Amino acid sequence: MKELQKIAVIGGGGRTGQYLVNQLIEKGYSLKLLLRHPENFTMQSPLIEIVEGDVLNPEAVRILLEDCSAVLSTAGQRQDEPLVASQASVNIMNAIGDRPVRYVVLAGLNVDTPSDEKGEQSVKATEWMRATFPAIHNDRQKSYSVLAESNAEWIMVRVPYIEFNGNRAEVKVSGTDSPGAKIDAADIAGFMINQITDDTWLRKAPFISN
Numbered sequence: 196m197k198e199l200q201k202i203a204v205i206g207g208g209g210r211t212g213q214y215l216v217n218q219l220i221e222k223g224y225s226l227k228l229l230l231r232h233p234e235n236f237t238m239q240s241p242l243i244e245i246v247e248g249d250v251l252n253p254e255a256v257r258i259l260l261e262d263c264s265a266v267l268s269t270a271g272q273r274q275d276e277p278l279v280a281s282q283a284s285v286n287i288m289n290a291i292g293d294r295p296v297r298y299v300v301l302a303g304l305n306v307d308t309p310s311d312e313k314g315e316q317s318v319k320a321t322e323w324m325r326a327t328f329p330a331i332h333n334d335r336q337k338s339y340s341v342l343a344e345s346n347a348e349w350i351m352v353r354v355p356y357i358e359f360n361g362n363r364a365e366v367k368v369s370g371t372d373s374p375g376a377k378i379d380a381a382d383i384a385g386f387m388i389n390q391i392t393d394d395t396w397l398r399k400a401p402f403i404s405n
């Protein structure tokens with residue numbers, strides 16, 4: 196198993212990101228959080244170091260990753276802001292370079308990959324996303340291509356509707372289609388943290404659900 200030092204988190208102030216940060220701290224990881232507005236972040240721990248910056252800024256991402264062994268991202272698209280997913284992946288890949296730094300990124304089930312066998316519900320959800328938010332959908336798809344074309348250690352975790360109850364339950368995993376219609380943010384956090392050391396889904400985009 197890889198010896199873990201410090202974990203970088205992007206989106207740690209968001210709804211899912213807060214579960215991720217809490218669980219990482221509970222496990223004793225030292226964290227570096229990239230935050231655009233540190234003043235809005237209320238969680239406190241001696242294990243947390245804050246880097247102020249935007250994931251669209253390559254230099255901020257470089258500083259974030261310089262002493263980290265993995266980077267976990269729950270960054271999401273904000274309304275009326277520049278597209279974030281694909282450029283974030285480009286910046287993260289460039290900052291990782293040839294180092295064995297693992298990138299675990301959260302995405303919706305609307306992303307398509309060549310090995311998918313999406314069922315009716317997932318196809319419907321994908322088509323809805325494509326029709327309703329075409330630019331965001333295409334940018335997410337582009338983000339997947341950035342990863343697929345790289346030699347880095349990445350895992351894209353695809354999820355359906357997220358609930359924020361904080362209840363842990365069984366997590367179902369599939370490489371071909373979403374096994375269910377929803378998942379709790381606490382279970383997403385747990386699964387993403389497991390991916391730091393688990394090679395099962397390396398360079399793949401598993402679907403998870405409760």
Ligand SMILES: NC(=O)c1ccc[n+]([C@@H]2O[C@H](COP(=O)([O-])OP(=O)(O)OC[C@H]3O[C@@H](n4cnc5c(N)ncnc54)[C@H](OP(=O)(O)O)[C@@H]3O)[C@@H](O)[C@H]2O)c1
Pocket residue numbers: 205206207208209210211212229230231232248249250251269270271272273279301302303304354355356357358
């Ligand atoms: N909610 C769902 O049902 C659902 C379903 C499937 C997939 N997803 C995906 O899951 C992820 C997490 O969802 P969520 O609901 O937890 O998201 P969220 O609460 O909206 O949080 C998004 C986070 O991303 C950060 N962020 C956005 N743009 C950034 C930038 N340019 N630089 C740095 N940080 C940036 C935000 O920081 P600021 O506070 O600075 O804006 C925020 O902390 C998203 O990628 C979303 O697309 C969500």
